Amino acid sequence: MNLATLAEDNVLKFGEYEYLHYEGRWYTNVEINRLANRLGNALKKLGVKKGDRVGTQVYNCPQVLQAFQAVLKIGAVIVPMNPGARGEEAAHLYRDSGIKVLITSSDYIPIIDAARKTAPDLANIVLIDKDGIPGTLNFDNLIEGCSDKLTIEEMDNDDNAAMIYTAGTTGLPKGVVHSHFGLYYTLLGFFETLETIVPARFKARMMSVDVNAHKETVQDLDIIGMELNLVCLLILPLCHIYGMMQMFLKYYTADKLIILKKFDPVEVFKCIEKFKVTSLDGVPTMWVMLYNHPDIDKYDLSSQKYFSCGGAPMPLELLKAWKQKFGTQISEGWGMSELASYGTSCFGRPYKPGSVGKLMQKASRIKILDDAGREVPTGQWGEVVFKGFNVMKGYWNLPEETAKTIKDGWMYTGDLGYLDEDGYLFLTGRKKDLIIRGGENVFPSDVENVLYTNTKVMECAVIGVPDKVYGEEIKAFVVLRAGESATEQELIDFCKPQLPSFKQPKSIGFMQSLPKSAVGKVLKKELRKLADADR
Numbered sequence: 001m002n003l004a005t006l007a008e009d010n011v012l013k014f015g016e017y018e019y020l021h022y023e024g025r026w027y028t029n030v031e032i033n034r035l036a037n038r039l040g041n042a043l044k045k046l047g048v049k050k051g052d053r054v055g056t057q058v059y060n061c062p063q064v065l066q067a068f069q070a071v072l073k074i075g076a077v078i079v080p081m082n083p084g085a086r087g088e089e090a091a092h093l094y095r096d097s098g099i100k101v102l103i104t105s106s107d108y109i110p111i112i113d114a115a116r117k118t119a120p121d122l123a124n125i126v127l128i129d130k131d132g133i134p135g136t137l138n139f140d141n142l143i144e145g146c147s148d149k150l151t152i153e154e155m156d157n158d159d160n161a162a163m164i165y166t167a168g169t170t171g172l173p174k175g176v177v178h179s180h181f182g183l184y185y186t187l188l189g190f191f192e193t194l195e196t197i198v199p200a201r202f203k204a205r206m207m208s209v210d211v212n213a214h215k216e217t218v219q220d221l222d223i224i225g226m227e228l229n230l231v232c233l234l235i236l237p238l239c240h241i242y243g244m245m246q247m248f249l250k251y252y253t254a255d256k257l258i259i260l261k262k263f264d265p266v267e268v269f270k271c272i273e274k275f276k277v278t279s280l281d282g283v284p285t286m287w288v289m290l291y292n293h294p295d296i297d298k299y300d301l302s303s304q305k306y307f308s309c310g311g312a313p314m315p316l317e318l319l320k321a322w323k324q325k326f327g328t329q330i331s332e333g334w335g336m337s338e339l340a341s342y343g344t345s346c347f348g349r350p351y352k353p354g355s356v357g358k359l360m361q362k363a364s365r366i367k368i369l370d371d372a373g374r375e376v377p378t379g380q381w382g383e384v385v386f387k388g389f390n391v392m393k394g395y396w397n398l399p400e401e402t403a404k405t406i407k408d409g410w411m412y413t414g415d416l417g418y419l420d421e422d423g424y425l426f427l428t429g430r431k432k433d434l435i436i437r438g439g440e441n442v443f444p445s446d447v448e449n450v451l452y453t454n455t456k457v458m459e460c461a462v463i464g465v466p467d468k469v470y471g472e473e474i475k476a477f478v479v480l481r482a483g484e485s486a487t488e489q490e491l492i493d494f495c496k497p498q499l500p501s502f503k504q505p506k507s508i509g510f511m512q513s514l515p516k517s518a519v520g521k522v523l524k525k526e527l528r529k530l531a532d533a534d535r
Helices: 005-014 029-045 062-073 087-097 106-118 139-143 180-197 241-253 265-275 284-291 316-326 399-405 444-451 488-498 524-534
Strands: 018-022 025-028 053-057 077-080 101-104 124-127 160-165 175-179 199-210 215-226 231-234 256-259 279-282 306-309 331-336 341-345 365-369 382-387 410-419 425-430 435-437 440-442 457-467 471-480 507-510
Touching: 005 029, 005 241, 018 029, 018 062, 025 029, 029 062, 029 139, 053 062, 053 087, 062 077, 062 101, 062 241, 087 106, 087 160, 101 106, 106 124, 124 139, 160 180, 160 241, 175 180, 180 241, 180 341, 231 241, 231 265, 241 279, 241 331, 241 341, 256 265, 265 284, 279 284, 284 316, 284 457, 331 410, 365 410, 399 410, 425 444, 435 457, 435 471, 440 444, 444 457, 444 471, 444 488, 457 524, 471 524, 488 507, 507 524
Parallel strands: 018 256, 053 077, 053 101, 077 160, 101 124, 231 256, 231 279, 279 306, 306 331, 471 507
Antiparallel strands: 018 025, 160 175, 199 215, 331 341, 365 382, 382 410, 410 425, 435 440, 457 471
């Protein structure tokens, strides 16, 4: 199968409709499909063949969506790259992936020129915004005159479809390789889940004729399907698996898709009000910034129906506050690039505070293992391991790293958590972030959730720092709400009544903002560097 058939299936199933809005203009699904076909033909003229890699490194825009379709249709592999990559990281992405073509904008020319010196395979730079820059091609000129008819390349289920680079939280980014079927399987799980939460009931009247008795029978029927005409605001970067899969999902649901170039809380509010947005997906940092923005009450946000959070555990205090303010439950899910986005989801299930839900696909499995690799009893924490068709094929050019991560078909996720008696997954943190203080295990989330209950705190992150007596001590980094002030001792004292002594932070650093990845995940490795520099 070829995942790109979903775009053409969408046209056959729903006909032509307003599919994508970007910076004041609507594009129909048919128009995007035709533009993608022209781009596919243009890439073939540039020598791109089946199995070759084509990169995108640009903010969210219609050309990125066209590139996803075009690259897959011709049997090549799409490699969406973080626009924020610089220096050695950018050079590593180009060199490691071996991309032949990079679709980008003129803003990145200095970065690309410096980085491509060590990436001999990168032959063509295609700019979406400018023409006439030496050594580059213009996107519009490239596809002009190319046919909008394109035969989709037939692919085997296990053929490479996409390579998503991790955020590089522990070193240089790793290329996560997914097959056409692996991504398709995940989308089916999404769609099956959505069918349970966005139902639409229709009344229909059916007339049947008994030709022998010459009798007509009229019968009223209840028809159950999926609610159409939903409006999704896509604020997640398309260089991340979460955003990419949400984009693909719209081929199934026929949602109208509103995309923003970059995340901006005020622009989000404006879009929700103007377009009556019904669904929005984000990471905790985005939800924190939206909820705490001083302009949130100036806009009509009542259209919201289906809001979700992934990428990291959501602060419990924020989940409660959002539900109380708007009446909408932000549903959490758990996954990672290596699992093609979600592995578990709360959608369509009874809500359990603190849980990231149950398995999204019925054919997948989860186990919790201790350090010796033994499965632990229900309710006991350990490492979360996952098995399913959506597990990555492996890390690009890293066979040893792949072998450490996937053992006997089980993906060792590095996440810590436990399963309750109903199969709900509760995450307690990342294995590498676990703090061991004086022999006691401390999950950063336990401390973070307490700090989030302080009305002065907007964002926080907790790490372990070396200590001569206890091995590790607890340090919190805090971003205060606008206009608020607090002392280190004040926040330390705030935590004391709510945490046992071994979990209480011993130092607090105040910051204007926390370091984050492209999708908004807090980079604790950068906080550790800051803590080391302060010692």
